[in-house]
Amino acid sequence: MPWMTQTATSEARPYHHGDLSRALVEAARRILETEGPSALSLRAVAREAGVSPAAPYHHFKDKGELLDAVAHEGWAALDAALTEARLKAADSQERMTGLGVAYVRFARDNPALYRVMYDCSRDKDALPEQMKEEGAYCQVRNTIDERSGGTASPIDLELATIAAWCAGHGLAEMISFKQFDPLKEALGGEEAFLRGVFEHLGMFAKLDQA
Amino acid sequence: MPWMTQTATSEARPYHHGDLSRALVEAARRILETEGPSALSLRAVAREAGVSPAAPYHHFKDKGELLDAVAHEGWAALDAALTEARLKAADSQERMTGLGVAYVRFARDNPALYRVMYDCSRDKDALPEQMKEEGAYCQVRNTIDERSGGTASPIDLELATIAAWCAGHGLAEMISFKQFDPLKEALGGEEAFLRGVFEHLGMFAKLDQA
DNA sequence: AGACCGATCTAGACATTGCTTAGATAGCAC
DNA sequence: GTGCTATCTAAGCAATGTCTAGATCGGTCT
Structure with a gap:
């Protein structure tokens, strides 16, 4: 087994893996978290999963298709994080900023995954279907709609x-570039900083005055 | 000259190029525009510039350093675009939305370049120096400051x-994912769409009420 | 049970990439 | 002219994405 270097899980795995698709996606996420996006090669994923470099091609047409699967999981995790934040909030105002803070936190805590999620959406002329249906995008829209008392026009709601x-x-993205540490300190913590920015964005000012 | 394939500019270039650094950066931008970011390999850039694959290493330590140079030019171009938009506006309100529209247009018209600009900034813990001094970031801050009549606190200004x-x-980035065509049509064009989003963002609502 | 078939996996190879080392070339000072 | 140094090429390395051919095995049909 020449493809089995040091990183293999190596517990006398049978010839047929059983659920290699899932194992590959998990291996990819593991690599993303520990070694960053630049280390995420198909071969490295195969190595991490303990299979030969060609094995993934029986489950994914492409390296891109593997990344799509990883991104899909990422969107699901983001949906869950937003749902949790939404349920925790009292009034609708709190619900909105809570959603915003949760969103940014997710991106900050999973920077590599977050980037893959958006890179996979690129050049597809549409954000993934996770944004529709019960996805994050829909959660945000529903919260806005609820907050406006259902009186907003469809166009305003979309905007x-x-x-x-x-x-x-x-x-x-900004947070992943720059830490804004002095600003955070001046405001007394990260949450205050995030809320400050959202406040300045004055989101929904137009819906409020209507 | 085995490295001279079809794409070479090939006009009996002398052994010493003269200004290869600039030629490489321009070749990179050409490839970015025509073939997209995935085609942007160091070797492809060298091919396009008509030199051997190793030549770039006498001018840039890395592939990354070449991309840094490309990004630098990109930031300069963005600065110029924002300056133009700023000078064209009448009042300070118009100046702000004008800046926003110009920014988004630049990103839409140079999507690959725009991505390189941000990818290079990533993992450097700071946006490039173009954002300071006379750069785009500074232009925005100055415009905001001017708009608030210079009364905003430093922290509020930064936020x-x-x-x-x-x-x-x-x-x-959103525009590069999704075209929002139905929404644009409903609003009567792209500019109206962009202004609509910025309006909903209700930016500077807080500064206004202060 | 035994033969077989399709799904899954490996071996091995190919072109391409980023990068390094060693040597060729030429502009420029003396 | 001689020599120094910056610039460039040639050749090669390891790694990557991907393909083709062949090995292995689980489940089905008789």
Whole structure:
């Protein structure tokens, strides 16, 4: 087994793995977390999963398709994080900023995964289906709708959702570039900093005044 | 000259190129625009510039350092675009939305370059120095400061600038994922769409009410 | 039970990539 | 001219994504 170097899980795995698809996705996430995006090669994933470099091709057409699967899991995890934040909030105002803070925190805690999630969506002319249905995008829109008392026009609702999404994503990326440490200190912590930015964004000012 | 395949500029270039650094950066930008980021290999750049695969290493330590140079030019171009938009606006309100629209347009018109600009900044714990001094970030902050009549506290000014930057960057990336065509049509064009989102972001609401 | 078939996996190879080392070339000072 | 140094090429290394051919095995049909 020349492909079995030091990293193999190596417990006399049978010839047929059983559930290699899932194992590969998990291996990929493990590599992403520990060694960063630049170390995420198909061969490294295969190594980590303890199979030959060609094995993944029986489960994914491409390296890209593997990453798509990883991204899919990422979106699901983000959905869960947002749901949790949403249920924890009291009023609808708190629910919105809570969603924003949870979103940014997710991105900060899973920077490599977050990047893969968006890189996979790129050049597909649409954000993944996770953003529709019960996904994160829909959660945000519903919260906005609820907050406006259901009186917002469909167009305004969509615009407001896009605006909120832009703010969250923009801040999420910004945080991964720059730590803003002095600013955080001056404001007394990260949460205060995030809330401060969202406050300045004054999101939903238009919906409020209507 | 085995490295001279079809793409070479091939006009009996002398052994010493003269200004290979610049030629490489331009070749990289050409490849980015025409073939996308995935085609941007160091070897491809060398091919496009008509030199051997090892030649770039006499001007850039790394592939990363070449990309840094490309990104640097990108930031300069963005600075110029923002300056133009700033000078074109009448009042300070118009100046702000004008900046936002110009920013997003730049990202939409140079998607690959825009991505390189941010990818190079990643994992450096700071946005490039272009964002300071006379750069884009500074332009935005100055405009905000001017708009608030110079009364905003330093912290509020910084928060507002970050917020504006997040909004612009978020919307810029969003546009590259999804076309939002139905929404644009409903609003009567792209500019109206962009302004609509910025309006909903209600940026500077806090500074206004202060 | 035994033969077989398709799914799963490996071996091995290919082109391409980033990068290094060793040597060729040429502009420039003396 | 001689020599120094920056610039460039040639050749090669390890690693990667991907393909083809062949090995292995679980489950089905008789």
